[in-house]
Amino acid sequence: MKVRISIWRTLPALLGLVLVAGGIIFALTFNLFLKPITQWNWAPYTIIGIWLATSIVLIVLNSFMNYYEVYRKYVVVHKGFRKLIYYYSDVVYIDEEKSERKKMIHFVTRHGHARYLYFDSKNLLYPAFLQYCKNRLSYEEYKMKFPQVKL
Numbered sequence: 001m002k003v004r005i006s007i008w009r010t011l012p013a014l015l016g017l018v019l020v021a022g023g024i025i026f027a028l029t030f031n032l033f034l035k036p037i038t039q040w041n042w043a044p045y046t047i048i049g050i051w052l053a054t055s056i057v058l059i060v061l062n063s064f065m066n067y068y069e070v071y072r073k074y075v076v077v078h079k080g081f082r083k084l085i086y087y088y089s090d091v092v093y094i095d096e097e098k099s100e101r102k103k104m105i106h107f108v109t110r111h112g113h114a115r116y117l118y119f120d121s122k123n124l125l126y127p128a129f130l131q132y133c134k135n136r137l138s139y140e141e142y143k144m145k146f147p148q149v150k151l
Helices: 009-030 042-065 097-101 125-132 139-145
Strands: 002-004 068-069 074-081 084-086 089-093 104-109 114-118
Touching: 042 125, 068 125, 074 125, 089 125, 089 139, 097 104, 097 139, 104 125
Parallel strands: none
Antiparallel strands: 002 068, 068 074, 074 084, 089 104, 104 114
């Protein structure tokens, strides 16, 4: 089942990226913006227009190219043009307290890699992880097996 990542979870990071890019563009073209706004020629307006258009395109692409596919044995995470597959059998620990508090699934794979996934908009991913991950360890077992992993 295909589910979208909640736009409200990814929007702050994307807006931060857009504002940093706008700051860099403004810094590079600072001398064009020194005149009073009534004396601007076409260049500052063009720069602002291109920046706004690019920002809107990035936000729309982000909402359509980042999503999850939830299956019975695994989850496919689509991040742009990349696909990441997480098998439920590879998940050994899920930090349920932190996941519910932060609205982001915090889990560790059997290789000791910490992973983080945003909650989806329909709230199907987190219950699927809790239901299908059968190899989960308790917190004490997880800390004994992977003492170097921090969630």
